[in-house]
Structures are given as C-alpha cells and as structure tokens.
Amino acid sequence: MDLDTVKERAGPREFSPADDLPEEYREAATRMIEFHANSEIMGAYLERPFIRHAPSIDRKLAFSAKVQDEIGHGQLLYRAAESLGIKTREEMLDDLANGDGKFLNCFHYPMDSWVETPMIAFFVDGAAMRRQATLRRTSWEPYAHAMDKVCFEEGFHVKHGEDILRTLMTGSRKEQKLTQAAFETWWPRIIQFFGPTDDQSTHHDFAAAVGLKQKSNDELRNAFLDQYIPKARKYGLEIPDEPRIRERDDGTYEVVEDDLDWDEFFAIAKNEYEPGVGQIEGRRAAQEAVEWVRETIDDDATTADGHAPQAAD
Amino acid sequence: MAFDDPDTLEGRERRALETLVTRLADDQFVLAERYTEWQVRAPTLESDLALANNAQDELGHARLWYDVLEDIGLDEQDLVYERDPDDFRHSTLVERPFEEGDWADVVLRSYFYDAAEAVRLAALEDSAHPKIADRVGKIRSEEEYHLEHAQNWLERLADGESEGGDEDGHERLQNALDRLFPHALTLFEPVDPEREADIVELGLRDATLEELGEEWLSIVLPYLESLGLVVPVDIDEDDPEFTVTDDLLPDERGRDGTHTDAWYDLYDEFTHTYRELERSEPTKLMDTPQ
Numbered sequence: 001m002d003l004d005t006v007k008e009r010a011g012p013r014e015f016s017p018a019d020d021l022p023e024e025y026r027e028a029a030t031r032m033i034e035f036h037a038n039s040e041i042m043g044a045y046l047e048r049p050f051i052r053h054a055p056s057i058d059r060k061l062a063f064s065a066k067v068q069d070e071i072g073h074g075q076l077l078y079r080a081a082e083s084l085g086i087k088t089r090e091e092m093l094d095d096l097a098n099g100d101g102k103f104l105n106c107f108h109y110p111m112d113s114w115v116e117t118p119m120i121a122f123f124v125d126g127a128a129m130r131r132q133a134t135l136r137r138t139s140w141e142p143y144a145h146a147m148d149k150v151c152f153e154e155g156f157h158v159k160h161g162e163d164i165l166r167t168l169m170t171g172s173r174k175e176q177k178l179t180q181a182a183f184e185t186w187w188p189r190i191i192q193f194f195g196p197t198d199d200q201s202t203h204h205d206f207a208a209a210v211g212l213k214q215k216s217n218d219e220l221r222n223a224f225l226d227q228y229i230p231k232a233r234k235y236g237l238e239i240p241d242e243p244r245i246r247e248r249d250d251g252t253y254e255v256v257e258d259d260l261d262w263d264e265f266f267a268i269a270k271n272e273y274e275p276g277v278g279q280i281e282g283r284r285a286a287q288e289a290v291e292w293v294r295e296t297i298d299d300d301a302t303t304a305d306g307h308a309p310q311a312a313d
Numbered sequence: 314m315a316f317d318d319p320d321t322l323e324g325r326e327r328r329a330l331e332t333l334v335t336r337l338a339d340d341q342f343v344l345a346e347r348y349t350e351w352q353v354r355a356p357t358l359e360s361d362l363a364l365a366n367n368a369q370d371e372l373g374h375a376r377l378w379y380d381v382l383e384d385i386g387l388d389e390q391d392l393v394y395e396r397d398p399d400d401f402r403h404s405t406l407v408e409r410p411f412e413e414g415d416w417a418d419v420v421l422r423s424y425f426y427d428a429a430e431a432v433r434l435a436a437l438e439d440s441a442h443p444k445i446a447d448r449v450g451k452i453r454s455e456e457e458y459h460l461e462h463a464q465n466w467l468e469r470l471a472d473g474e475s476e477g478g479d480e481d482g483h484e485r486l487q488n489a490l491d492r493l494f495p496h497a498l499t500l501f502e503p504v505d506p507e508r509e510a511d512i513v514e515l516g517l518r519d520a521t522l523e524e525l526g527e528e529w530l531s532i533v534l535p536y537l538e539s540l541g542l543v544v545p546v547d548i549d550e551d552d553p554e555f556t557v558t559d560d561l562l563p564d565e566r567g568r569d570g571t572h573t574d575a576w577y578d579l580y581d582e583f584t585h586t587y588r589e590l591e592r593s594e595p596t597k598l599m600d601t602p603q
Contacts, residue, residue: 044353051349055587056595057342057379057389060349061372067352068365075358114586167596175590286354289414293356296473296482 003210010211012137013144017083025210029140030086032212037077038096038103044070045283046111046120053114062160066121069153076149080142097284099271104128106189108268108276115168115178119186121161123228127193129154130224131215139211162231169235176236183232184240191243191255192265194221225253316442316517319384327385329511330442332402332504333518335392336568337433338378339403340500342393343576344426345371346583347407348419356416363462367423370455376602377448384444389595394587398572398580402504405567406496408576417470417485418493423463425497425533430456432528433518441516464536471540483541490542495563501526502568526557 003022006015015021044067051067054060078089087095095101106124111117132154136147168179195217207213215223229239239245243259267273271280315321322330348368355361379392406425411418434453440446470482501522503509512518520528537544546561565571587595 041353048349048353051352052346052583053586055394055590055592056597057372057376057393058598059596060583061369061376062598064349064352064365064369064372068362068369071353071358071361071365075362078358114590163598168590172591178590283353286413290354290356290416292414292482292485293360293416293470297356297469 007209010139010209012139012211013141014139014211016141017085021084024206025212026084026086028207028210029143029212030081030084032207033077033081033084033140033143034087034092034095035102035104037074037081037092038101039107040070040074040077041096042103042107042279042283043120043124044074045279046107047117050111050114050117055114059164063117066157066160069157073146073150073153076146077143080140080146083142084140093287096280097287099277099280099284102269102271105192105265105268106186108271108273108279109186109189110275110279113178113182115175116182116186118161118165118168118179119182119190121157122165123161123186123190123232124193125154125157125161126228126231127190127220127224129158130220130227131194134214134220137214143212165235169237180237183237187240188243188260191221191225192260194218194224196262196265197255197257221255222252225255226251316440316444322385325511326515329508329515329517330385331382331387332508333512334378334381334445335402336504338375338382338392339401340407340426341371341378342375343401343403343579344407344422345369345375346579347409347411347422350411351419354413364419367459367462370459373602374452374455377452380602381442381444381448389597390593394584394592394595398577399570401567401572401576401580402570403567404496404499404502405563405565405573405576406493406500408567408572408579409493409496410575410579415485415489416466417482418489420463420466420470421486421489422493423459424467425493426500427456427460427463428533429497429500429525429529431460432525432532436518436520436525439519445517467540471542486540487542490537491545494545495561498526498557498562499566499568501529501557502562502566504568 001009001020001022003024006022006025009015015025047063047070048067051060051063054063078092081087081092082089092101096103104124106120111120129151132147132151136144136151138144138147165179168175198216198218208216225245229245232239244256246254246256248254264273268276271277316326316330345368348364348371351364352361352368355364379387379389382392406422409418409422431453434449434456437445437449440449467486470486473482503522509522513521534544534546563573565573567576586592
C-alpha cells in the first residue's frame with residue numbers, strides 16, 4: 001500500500017497486521033505506541049513506593065492493583081507496537097532502560113508524598129483518559145483494541161485517584177494545605193501533558209493524516225480543562241494564577257503558553273531532565289539486577305510465567 | 314463458650330483466638346508488603362504481573378483475618394497502623410529484606426511460606442470458630458496457586474545455568490536457602506507456649522505447632538533435595554522425627570515479639586503516611602472484606 005492509499009483509507013481500526021503498510025506509517029505508529037507503553041511503565045515506577053506508603057490496607061490493595069494494571073497495559077501496548085514489525089518488545093524495553101525511550105513529561109518528576117498521588121491518579125490519569133478514549137478510533141487496529149481494555153481499567157484508576165483526593169480535601173487543615181501545595185506544583189505539568197499548542201506540534205500532521213491520532217493537542221487540552229477545572233474546584237482546590245487560562249466565548253480555553261516552562265518541557269522530551277534521568281536509571285539498575293533470571297530461563301519472556309493473572313489480558 | 318458469639322468469650326478463649334489469628338494475619342500482611350517491592354522490578358513483565366497478583370491475594374487474606382478480630386473489638390488501627398512494632402507476631406521469614414535482583418530469594422521464600430500455609434490451613438478447616446473455618450476454603454484455593462507458582466520458578470532456576478560464568482540459578486537458590494531456612498523454621502515457633510496449647514485444646518486448630526512443623530519438613534526437605542539443594546539439617550534415617558533445636562533458629566524469631574532491624578525500617582515506611590497526615594483511622598473502602 002502506498003502512502004496516498006493509506007491517507008485515503010485512514011479511518012478507525014482500518015489497518016491490521018494483514019495489511020502491507022508503508023514504512024512511514026509503521027514507524028510513526030511504532031513511535032506513538034512505544035511512547036505510550038513506556039509511559040505506562042514509568043508511571044508505574046513512580047507510583048510503586050506508594051503501595052507501601054498507603055495509609056490503609058484497602059488503599060494499599062488498590063495501589064498495588066493499579067501499578068499492576070499499568071504494567072499490564074505496558075505489556076498490551078508493546079505487543080500492539082511489536083505487531084508493526086519495526087521493533088521488538090525487547091528492543092523497546094532496552095531503549096527505555098538506556099535512556100533512548102521517550103515517555104510522558106509528568107513521569108519525569110519525582111513524587112515524594114502521599115498528597116501528590118491524586119495529582120497522577122486523578123489529574124494525569126484523567127488527562128490520559130481523554131486522549132485514550134479518542135484512540136479507540138485510531139487506524140492501527142491492535143492499538144485501538146488495546147485501548148478498549150486500557151480505558152476500562154483507567155476508569156477505575158481515576159475513581160481511585162478521585163477518592164484519595166476527596167479524602168485528603170475533607171481531612172485535616174494540614175492535609176488540605178499540603179494537597180493544595182502539591183496541586184500548585186503539578187498543575188503546570190498537567191497542562192503541559194497535552195504538549196505545545198497545535199501550531200507548535202511537530203508530529204501531529206502526519207499522525208492525523210494517517211488516522212493514528214484522532215484529536216489535536218488543543219482539542220484534548222480544552223476537553224480536559226472543561227471537565228477538570230470544575231472538578232478541582234468541587235474538591236476545594238484553587239486553580240493557580242499561572243499559567244493564565246482564559247475562557248473564550250465559545251467555551252474553549254486559551255492557555256498563555258509563555259507562562260509555562262517550555263525549556264524544561266523540551267529537556268524532558270529529550271530525557272535530559274533531572275530527576276527523570278534518575279528515574280530512568282533507577283529502573284535500568286533494577287532491570288540489570290534481574291538480567292541473570294532472564295538469562296537463566298532461556299529468555300522466552302512471553303511464556304515466562306505459570307498462570308495468567310487477572311490484570312494481564 | 315462459643316466462638317460464633319464473640320461476646321461470650323472468656324479471657325483464655327479470647328487470647329487464644331487473638332494469638333492464632335494475629336499469627337496468620339501478620340504473616341500475610343508483612344509477606345505482601347515485601348512482595349510489592351518486586352512490582353516494576355521483576356525480571357519480566359509477566360513475572361511482575363504474577364507476583365503482584367500474589368501480593369494482592371496475601372493482602373486480601375490479611376484483611377480477612379484481621380477482620381475476624383474486629384468481632385472482639387480490634388480494628389485496623391489497633392492491629393496495623395497504631396500497633397507497636399514489637400507486638401507484631403509474624404515469622405522473621407516474611408520480614409527479611411531483599412537484595413536488589415535476588416529473585417531466588419523471593420521464589421524460595423514463597424515456597425517455604427506457601428508450603429507452610431497449605432499445612433496450617435488444612436489444620437484450620439474444622440476450626441471451632443465458624444468464621445475461621447469458613448474463610449479457609451477461599452484462602453486455600455488461592456494459596457495452592459501460589460505454591461504452584463513458586464515451584465515452577467524453583468524448578469526453572471534450579472535447572473538453569475547462566476551464560477558467561479556468572480553465578481547460576483542453582484547457586485543463588487542455595488545461598489538463599491542457607492540464609493532463609495533458619496527464619497523459615499520460626500513459622501512454627503510459639504508466640505506463647507500456654508496460649509499455643511489453648512489454641513489446640515479449644516479446637517481452634519486441630520494440630521500442634523510441632524505437628525505442623527514436622528509435616529512441613531516432610532514436604533519441603535525431600536522436594537528441595539530433589540532439586541539438588543542442600544538443607545542444613547541432619548536427619549537420622551532410623552528416627553526421622555526431626556526436632557527443631559535452638560541452634561537451628563535465628564536470634565530473632567518474630568513470633569515472640571523479637572524482630573530483625575529490617576522489620577523496624579519496614580514498619581516506619583508503611584506507617585509513614587498515616588503518621589505524617591496525623592490520621593486516626595485507616596480509610597476503609599469495603600465494609601466487609603471479600
């Protein structure tokens with residue numbers, strides 16, 4: 001299939017491994033899905049310590065299940081990416097370990113306190129939900145299929161995050177203050193989750209033309225702000241003064257881009273921002289420490305386990 | 314007295330119940346706490362998912378056991394978040410820290426624990442306490458899975474040889490065994506001899522700790538030997554009854570309230586948020602655990 005035919009036919013779940021697709025499509029799709037898969041893994045890396053820090057057994061269970069779900073999503077997404085024939089899962093995981101694999105901006109920041117957990121589990125996951133819901137109509141069928149399951153589980157994660165936020169914001173003054181401070185720290189990063197405005201975005205045109213991406217950064221950011229500004233207020237959080245956000249007459253939002261730190265954002269995009277670098281290396285060290293197991297079991301990773309757990313597919 | 318009516322329990326019965334259930338729940342809670350350290354750190358995505366699953370099962374079991382004690386007025390904050398670390402009664406096997414990457418340790422530790430769990434749950438099936446007898450069934454079916462999982466991994470590691478002349482799976486298992494075996498023996502140590510005797514006399518459990526320990530040894534010793542591992546005990550062929558002597562046990566035994574330093578660090582970590590936020594009760598999401 002040539003590129004023009006791809007663009008012509010591009011529609012929801014249009015292409016599958018049975019199609020002979022041009023290199024450009026397969027590379028763009030791989031880049032996009034690999035980024036998504038890596039983000040699942042690095043998000044899980046960031047949240048894992050809070051399984052231990054959770055202040056009750058119920059919360060601990062929910063956190064462990066969430067982290068497990070994210071690894072399961074990574075597994076599904078790597079499979080969807082692998083089916084494009086550009087890179088194997090092992091290559092993608094190696095790239096993630098050696099600092100070449102890219103992933104979401106929010107997962108490059110450290111998370112030190114329990115009050116920060118809803119910033120990821122409610123706001124970032126909520127933002128991700130917006131994007132993922134649209135990806136159920138992506139043109140690469142295995143990706144869309146993975147999104148069905150991912151969206152279903154993410155719905156629970158957002159509820160879990162929302163419940164933690166509600167508990168914190170109805171707790172002591174101290175809890176409320178700490179949570180507001182965490183929100184102020186995370187809010188600009190969460191806005192940047194959607195990337196630069198459309199006129200600045202580099203990969204959008206092609207990905208949209210071949211049906212991989214369904215909505216632009218601006219559309220997604222708008223939809224998120226529309227839904228989450230009221231939610232944040234409902235729980236008693238004050239929206240920080242910066243970045244300035246103006247509501248237009250048509251109900252959409254304009255974010256003043258200059259109020260956001262784009263140098264930081266692009267350093268992150270290149271995996272050059274501390275402590276993201278530390279997080280990448282922490283994960284690499286953990287993976288190197290179990291390299292001996294992978295060698296010992298004759299490296300058939302896909303059959304490497306006895307029984308399929310609930311959260312795996 | 315009747316265990317189905319907790320209000321009628323006398324001091325002796327209450328203490329026996331508390332002793333029995335605390336042992337069970339603390340073991341599961343602390344084991345799960347250690348298992349979760351492997352999340353996002355296991356050798357493959359698949360093994361990561363499987364161990365996470367086991368961790369959640371164990372946490373679920375801990376919750377089921379702690380809930381039995383709610384009937385005698387003990388809540389989650391009394392039993393976990395506000396309990397003095399010296400009052401925890403888990404075996405030291407489950408509190409030991411992992412060296413980074415020591416997958417042989419977690420696999421063997423699971424095996425020791427799951428084999429013991431199978432033996433002790435069998436002895437609780439006809440417990441005089443209806444809630445205990447009732448919950449054993451669900452827990453047993455999940456634990457059987459765990460045992461199978463641990464054995465699959467043990468067999469693979471015991472067979473495996475590394476490329477490049479590194480330490481192989483077999484050697485790593487043997488090292489873990491030498492380190493963990495004394496702690497595994499504490500699984501069958503008493504919290505308090507008198508209360509342990511009451512547990513059996515009152516029909517809460519139908520076998521003594523000695524009997525459970527012997528049964529466990531009769532399972533794990535031949536199995537580990539069949540994998541080519543050496544267990545550091547001498548068994549007299551003519552008198553196979555094996556007695557756990559003091560010199561086989563570690564200094565800290567968990568059951569009697571003595572713990573290794575690693576436990577206090579772990580305790581500080583899992584109670585950290587609860588203390589930082591000055592909470593006075595843990596968040597309950599389920600009224601009755603399932």
